[in-house]
Amino acid sequence: MTQVADFVLQRLTEWGVRRVYGYPGDGINGLLGAFDRAKGEPEFIQTRHEEMAAFMACAHAKFTGEVGCCTATSGPGAIHLLNGLYDAKLDHQPVVAVVGQHKRLSLGTHYQQEVDLERLFADVSDFCQMIVHPGQARHVVDRAFKTALTL
Numbered sequence: 001m002t003q004v005a006d007f008v009l010q011r012l013t014e015w016g017v018r019r020v021y022g023y024p025g026d027g028i029n030g031l032l033g034a035f036d037r038a039k040g041e042p043e044f045i046q047t048r049h050e051e052m053a054a055f056m057a058c059a060h061a062k063f064t065g066e067v068g069c070c071t072a073t074s075g076p077g078a079i080h081l082l083n084g085l086y087d088a089k090l091d092h093q094p095v096v097a098v099v100g101q102h103k104r105l106s107l108g109t110h111y112q113q114e115v116d117l118e119r120l121f122a123d124v125s126d127f128c129q130m131i132v133h134p135g136q137a138r139h140v141v142d143r144a145f146k147t148a149l150t151l
Contacts, residue, residue, distance in 0.1 A: 003030060003033075003034065004030070004131070004134045004137050005030040005031045005033065005034035006034045006037060006038070007134075007137055007138070008031070008034070008098065008137055008141055009031070009034045009035065009038050009042065011137070011138060011141040011142065012042055012069060012096075012098075012141070013038075013041055013042050015067065015141075015142075015145045016066055016067065017042045017066075017067065017069045017096075018042050018043060018066075019042055019043045019044075019045050019060065019069070020035075020042050020043070020044055020045065020057075020069045020070065020071055020098070021045045021047055021052075021053040021054075021056040021057050021060070021068075021069070021070045021071075022044065022045070022046065022047065022050070022053045022070055022071035022072055023046065023047050023048075023049060023050045023052075023053055023072055023073075023077065023080075024046065024073070025072065025073025025074070025077045025100065026073060026074075026100070027072075027073035027074035027075070027077065027078075027099070027100020028071055028072070028073050028098075028099075028100040031071060031098065031100070032044070042069075049080060050070075050072040050073075050077045050078070050080035050081050051080045051081065051083050051084055052084075053070040053071065053072060053081065053084070054070045054072075054080075054081040054082070054083065054084020054085050054087075054088070054095070054097065055083070055084035055087060056068075056070070056084075057069055057070035057084065057088070057095045057096075057097070058084050058085075058087045058088040058091070058093050058095055061088065061093040061094050061095055062091065062093055066094075067094040067095065067096055067145060067148050067149065068088065068093065068094065068095040068096070069095070069096050069097075069098070070084070070095065070096075070097050070098075071097065071098040071099065071100075072097070072099055072100070073099075073100045074099065074100040074115065074117065075115050076115075077099075077100070078099045078100070078115060078117055078120065078121075079115060079120065081097055081099070082120075082124060085097060085121075085124045085125065086124055089124055089125075092151055094148035094149055094151060095148065096144050096145060096148050097121075097125075099117060099121075117130065118130060126147050126148075126151060127143060127144050127147035127148075129143070129144070
């Protein structure tokens with residue numbers, strides 16, 4: 001059964017992403033399942049910490065000239081991406097972060113470890129959007145990469 005996460009990984013691959021650096025968490029379980037189904041295309045590189053995932057994605061961009069890509073779960077996991085994403089921003093490196101979020105039903109209810117991710121990433125990113133419907137996935141992923149590549 002194909003899910004939105006499978007489609008997102010397919011789009012990442014079509015944009016030339018060969019590796020995604022990340023740390024597992026409940027907010028990205030669907031994406032982790034898609035990595036398993038994708039059988040290494042793109043490859044999921046599990047890091048020891050979310051912060052390291054963002055730094056590795058930035059280093060990937062710096063040393064290859066490709067778009068770096070990282071992923072983390074929602075809440076504190078997403079917060080830990082900030083240092084590496086600031087490194088990418090300040091060095092003008094193209095990095096795309098795919099971050100998990102609570103279910104829409106839970107948003108705004110002060111659910112466990114809830115963080116306003118759009119506000120959190122506003123300063124560190126040139127494009128930040130939450131996908132809330134499968135029909136948005138292609139446009140949002142494509143716009144993220146177009147934005148990253150035009151900086």
